Amino acid sequence: MTEFKPDILAFCCNWCSYAGADLAGVNRLQMPTNVNVVRVMCSASVKPEYVIKALSQGIDGVLVLGCHIGDCHYMTGNHRTAKRIPLTAKVLEKVGIDSRRVKLDWVSAAEGDKFQQVITEFVEEIKGLGPNPLREVRF
Amino acid sequence: MTVRIGVFICHCGHNIASTVDVEDVVEYAKGLPGVVYSGRNLYSCSQEGLTSIKESIKNNELDRVVVAACTPRTHEPVFRRACEQVGINKYLFEFVNIREHCSWIHTKEKEEATKKAKKLVAMGVAKVALLEPQEEGESDVVPKAVVIGAGLSGLSAAAALLNQGIETHIVEKEATVGGILRDIAVIGPDDVDAQELIRSLTETVEKSPKAHLHLSSKVTELKGFIGNFELTIEGGGKEETVQAGAVIVATGGVEHRPEGEYGFGELKGVITQLELEKILGSGELGARRIVIINCVGSRQPGREYCSRVCCNASLKNAVRVLDTDPDASVTIVHRDIMSCGTVAEELYREASDRGVRFVRYGLDQRPEVSSEGEQLVVEVFDETLDEKIDLESDLVVLATPIVSPGDSSETSKLLKVPRDKHGFFLEAHVKLRPVEFATDGVFVCGSARWPVSARECIWQGQAAAAKASIPISEGKVVIEAITAVVDPEKCAACGNCVISCPYDAIEIVDTESGRAARVSEAQCKGCGTCVAACHNDAIQQKGFSSRQLGAMIDALIRATAEVSR
Numbered sequence: 001m002t003e004f005k006p007d008i009l010a011f012c013c014n015w016c017s018y019a020g021a022d023l024a025g026v027n028r029l030q031m032p033t034n035v036n037v038v039r040v041m042c043s044a045s046v047k048p049e050y051v052i053k054a055l056s057q058g059i060d061g062v063l064v065l066g067c068h069i070g071d072c073h074y075m076t077g078n079h080r081t082a083k084r085i086p087l088t089a090k091v092l093e094k095v096g097i098d099s100r101r102v103k104l105d106w107v108s109a110a111e112g113d114k115f116q117q118v119i120t121e122f123v124e125e126i127k128g129l130g131p132n133p134l135r136e137v138r139f
Numbered sequence: 140m141t142v143r144i145g146v147f148i149c150h151c152g153h154n155i156a157s158t159v160d161v162e163d164v165v166e167y168a169k170g171l172p173g174v175v176y177s178g179r180n181l182y183s184c185s186q187e188g189l190t191s192i193k194e195s196i197k198n199n200e201l202d203r204v205v206v207a208a209c210t211p212r213t214h215e216p217v218f219r220r221a222c223e224q225v226g227i228n229k230y231l232f233e234f235v236n237i238r239e240h241c242s243w244i245h246t247k248e249k250e251e252a253t254k255k256a257k258k259l260v261a262m263g264v265a266k267v268a269l270l271e272p273q274e275e276g277e278s279d280v281v282p283k284a285v286v287i288g289a290g291l292s293g294l295s296a297a298a299a300l301l302n303q304g305i306e307t308h309i310v311e312k313e314a315t316v317g318g319i320l321r322d323i324a325v326i327g328p329d330d331v332d333a334q335e336l337i338r339s340l341t342e343t344v345e346k347s348p349k350a351h352l353h354l355s356s357k358v359t360e361l362k363g364f365i366g367n368f369e370l371t372i373e374g375g376g377k378e379e380t381v382q383a384g385a386v387i388v389a390t391g392g393v394e395h396r397p398e399g400e401y402g403f404g405e406l407k408g409v410i411t412q413l414e415l416e417k418i419l420g421s422g423e424l425g426a427r428r429i430v431i432i433n434c435v436g437s438r439q440p441g442r443e444y445c446s447r448v449c450c451n452a453s454l455k456n457a458v459r460v461l462d463t464d465p466d467a468s469v470t471i472v473h474r475d476i477m478s479c480g481t482v483a484e485e486l487y488r489e490a491s492d493r494g495v496r497f498v499r500y501g502l503d504q505r506p507e508v509s510s511e512g513e514q515l516v517v518e519v520f521d522e523t524l525d526e527k528i529d530l531e532s533d534l535v536v537l538a539t540p541i542v543s544p545g546d547s548s549e550t551s552k553l554l555k556v557p558r559d560k561h562g563f564f565l566e567a568h569v570k571l572r573p574v575e576f577a578t579d580g581v582f583v584c585g586s587a588r589w590p591v592s593a594r595e596c597i598w599q600g601q602a603a604a605a606k607a608s609i610p611i612s613e614g615k616v617v618i619e620a621i622t623a624v625v626d627p628e629k630c631a632a633c634g635n636c637v638i639s640c641p642y643d644a645i646e647i648v649d650t651e652s653g654r655a656a657r658v659s660e661a662q663c664k665g666c667g668t669c670v671a672a673c674h675n676d677a678i679q680q681k682g683f684s685s686r687q688l689g690a691m692i693d694a695l696i697r698a699t700a701e702v703s704r
Contacts, residue, residue, distance in 0.1 A: 022210045023557045025239025033251040045667025074666035075641040110551040
């Protein structure tokens with residue numbers, strides 16, 4: 001059996017987590033290659049539909065990363081993310097998708113090391129969960 | 140609609156090309172939907188690279204462009220401008236990050252990194268195909284600046300702003316201005332009177348009716364954007380809200396205190412370089428045999444950097460000791476003498492000619508300091524003599540590096556600007572944007588960024604002020620066309636977007652299609668919160684529409700299948 005290489009999608013907000021990912025790069029912090037970042041302006045602009053779409057089409061895990069609560073570039077945008085994404089995970093659980101495939105976390109522009117840690121741990125977690133059962137849909 | 144997409148993959152010298160197989164990615168991109176041209180550049184952002192991109196756009200009649208290189212946070216404007224110069228609306232450009240988000244973080248996994256780069260490019264191509272041309276709005280700039288820190292860099296920046304007639308708030312956490320310079324009498328290598336320098340800069344500030352000096356104060360909150368920042372300044376039990384168009388970070392550095400090293404804090408007569416500065420300033424040296432140990436706490440595991448200013452300070456102080464007492468003996472125990480540049484090198488020669496002894500030590504055999512009665516003894520393995528020697532002395536001076544102040548992590552979080560692993564702030568780009576942060580309207584200068592000499596503090600302070608004054612003097616900043624728009628046909632006027640908007644920018648109005656939400660473009664900051672709140676997909680954010688992001692997800696899935704074949 002070939003090794004399971006998860007495919008992961010990460011939504012990063014422009015101001016904190018995308019910048020944190022940039023900082024991880026500048027500091028050459030090494031991490032798994034499984035995560036593909038999509039830049040959005042605010043984590044609050046991530047529609048639950050994107051998460052559902054990605055997982056239902058076989059992506060193994062979705063990360064939503066924003067600014068820390070209280071630090072949102074758009075004041076209270078991430079307050080909504082904090083409610084929306086866990087709710088999305090709950091809904092997915094109801095239809096048989098393990099809610100651990102959706103993860104929400106906060107990474108500031110100064111936290112390159114935290115970005116590395118979040119990515120590394122999430123990839124490990126998804127590897128533990130195994131391939132998304134809906135993978136077959138896409139291949 | 141048929142599109143003609145051009146893809147440009149950047150080598151970034153070795154930065155990308157040593158990990159990602161650029162040619163392979165170029166070939167892969169040729170097969171992506173809508174791509175009519177795919178090529179590569181050694182450095183896409185160089186003049187040569189940009190010219191070649193523009194030529195390719197013209198020769199291939201491209202109408203959309205993808206550049207896969209570094210981060211949009213620093214380089215997007217460069218490529219957008221290039222697109223505009225050849226008649227492509229700059230919003231028909233998409234940036235793919237294959238350096239910070241790929242080659243730099245997967246240096247040992249060339250094959251996987253190449254696959255990932257292909258996926259990221261495929262996602263960018265899918266998005267660019269659906270982008271639409273946009274027009275930008277404008278917003279007024281508050282004609283004021285805030286400078287955080289009133290050391291030499293901050294004062295230089297503030298003076299430069301005030302000289303241009305810009306109202307400036309200077310926020311200093313200490314009770315007095317001057318920073319490290321307060322402890323220094325003379326700045327080498329030109330023997331400038333440090334106190335006179337502070338005095339003249341302070342005078343410029345104090346004389347200006349447009350200056351507001353906040354001592355024993357700190358910034359506790361920063362909100363807003365370039366042109367319209369709102370800062371809370373706290374000090375003396377009071378809180379003040381200040382509007383500003385630009386913010387300059389000049390929080391400086393502090394001298395490392397080497398507690399417990401070389402007898403510091405334990406043996407009498409073991410002091411730091413700044414303490415020697417103070418003694419020399421007072422004119423009461425009282426010591427005849429002086430040993431200066433360089434690189435104490437720097438250029439070693441854990442703090443690898445060279446602090447740059449200490450060698451010159453040691454040389455300057457050695458000469459000043461001899462000026463004070465020609466019969467004194469001075470030995471500089473060093474690892475390498477870094478006296479770069481013409482003037483500093485002359486100082487090194489002067490010190491040598493006047494009898495200052497130089498003894499070189501290695502990191503594996505550091506000097507040891509002990510006391511013998513009233514005197515100190517520095518035992519050092521002289522690498523040139525290849526033997527241990529004892530240096531008897533009255534005063535042992537430890538040249539320690541400038542380190543980032545303890546509260547720099549707080550400042551970093553407050554302003555949402557990045558730091559390196561040593562706690563120093565990171566500029567947007569080392570060469571292209573040396574005094575700017577990636578966040579528009581926030582600037583950095585002086586030792587907040589890296590240990591710098593007094594001269595560099597002044598020129599960086601002035602540079603940051605010059606940069607900060609650009610939006611202020613223009614009076615307008617362009618609003619990026621990433622605002623939200625409502626399709627009244629789809630809108631059910633439920634009001635979810637209205638309550639979700641952090642800026643109260645949305646209202647429900649009567650339209651030709653009945654009641655519907657409307658976004659006020661001037662108030663919209665482009666966060667997209669309303670987009671995700673809409674149950675009907677009736678609001679879209681320009682440049683981040685659900686079709687565009689959905690296409691990226693589809694592209695990722697398609698590309699993953701393609702590259703793992």
